[in-house]
Amino acid sequence: xxxxxxxxxxxxxxxxxxxxxxxxxxxxxxxxxxxxxxxxxxxxxxxxxxxxxxxxxxxxxxxxxxxxxxxxxxxxxxxxxxxxxxxxxxxxxxxxxxxxxxxxxxxxxxxxxxxxxxxxxxxxxxxxxxxxxxxxxxxxxxxxxxxxxxxxxxxxxxxxxxxxxxxxxxxxxxxxxxxxxxxxxxxxxxxxxxxxxxxxxxxxxxxxxxxxxxxxxxxxxxxxx
Numbered sequence: 001x002x003x004x005x006x007x008x009x010x011x012x013x014x015x016x017x018x019x020x021x022x023x024x025x026x027x028x029x030x031x032x033x034x035x036x037x038x039x040x041x042x043x044x045x046x047x048x049x050x051x052x053x054x055x056x057x058x059x060x061x062x063x064x065x066x067x068x069x070x071x072x073x074x075x076x077x078x079x080x081x082x083x084x085x086x087x088x089x090x091x092x093x094x095x096x097x098x099x100x101x102x103x104x105x106x107x108x109x110x111x112x113x114x115x116x117x118x119x120x121x122x123x124x125x126x127x128x129x130x131x132x133x134x135x136x137x138x139x140x141x142x143x144x145x146x147x148x149x150x151x152x153x154x155x156x157x158x159x160x161x162x163x164x165x166x167x168x169x170x171x172x173x174x175x176x177x178x179x180x181x182x183x184x185x186x187x188x189x190x191x192x193x194x195x196x197x198x199x200x201x202x203x204x205x206x207x208x209x210x211x212x213x214x215x216x217x218x219x220x221x222x223x224x225x
Contacts, residue, residue: 004029007107010099021103028074028108042111043210045076047183047217048145050207052080054219055143055181060084066175068139069093070128071146075104075112077183081143082118091120094128096146101125129161135172141179142170149184149218150191162191167198171224180222187218195222 004022011018018033028042052069059065065085069078072095081091095101101123103109104116115121124131128146150162160166162182170180180200184191187204195202200222209215 008099008103010097012097019097019100021108023107028111030074040074042074042108044214045074045112046210046214047207047219048073048076049080050205051143051145051181051183051219052077052084054205054221055141055179056081056084058177058179058223059086059089059140061086062140063088065089065140066138067091067141067143068128068131068173070131070142070144071095072100072104072123073145074108075115077143077145078121079112079115081141082115082120085120087120089120090122091118092122092124092131094124094126094131096125096127098125129166132169132173135169137173137175137178139173139178140175141181142174143181143183145183149186150182150188162194164194164198167194167200167222171199174224176224178224180220180224182220182222184218184220188220191220195220198222199224201225 002024004024007021007023009018009020020031022029029038030040032039063086067081067085069081069091072078072093078093109116192202203221205219206216207219209217
C-alpha cells in the first residue's frame, strides 16, 4: 500500500493543537494532534456539500447575494456554495489558519476544483466570529463548518459562536430570511433549544458523509424570519 506523505503542519492558535496534512496517491487527509482518526479526508465530503446546498437553497436565483463560509477545510463547502448561488453573488470564506489557505492554493486545491480561484470568492484569514462584530445584516447565508459541531473540538473559543449570546450576534448579521447552517458530527437537542431561544426558525437534517453511504452527520438550519 502506498504510504502517507506528510505535506505540512499548522498550529491552531491559543493551544488548539496542531493540524497535519498528508497525501497518499490522490487522497488527502487532515488530522488533529491528540485526536484519533481524521478530521477530514478528500474522499469523504458529502455532508460538507449538503451544508452549502441546504444553507443556500433559498438564494439560488437571488442576484447579488452574500454568503459567508466559516472554515475553508478542503474547500468542498466553499465549492458547493459557489455552485449553489448566482453569478453575481459574493462568497466570503473566513479561515483562521493561514496554512490551510496555502494548502488549498497548492495541490489540495484540486480536490474541490480550486474554488479559491473563482472571481466571486473573497478570503479572510481570520476567526469567523470576528466577522459578526458590526451587528450589520450583511449576509443572506452563513455556513459554519469550523469545528466538530457546537461542542467546539479544535478551539475552545468556538463555544462563543454557539452560545445564546453568540447566536444572537450572528442573527443580527443575517438579512431578512437569511439562513444560518451549521455542520455537526452529532445531533444536539440543547443546541436546537439555544437556536430557538435566539429567535431562529429551526430544522435539522441528517445527511450522509458520502453519497448514499457512510456515517450520518447533522446539519442545523436556522432561518431568520
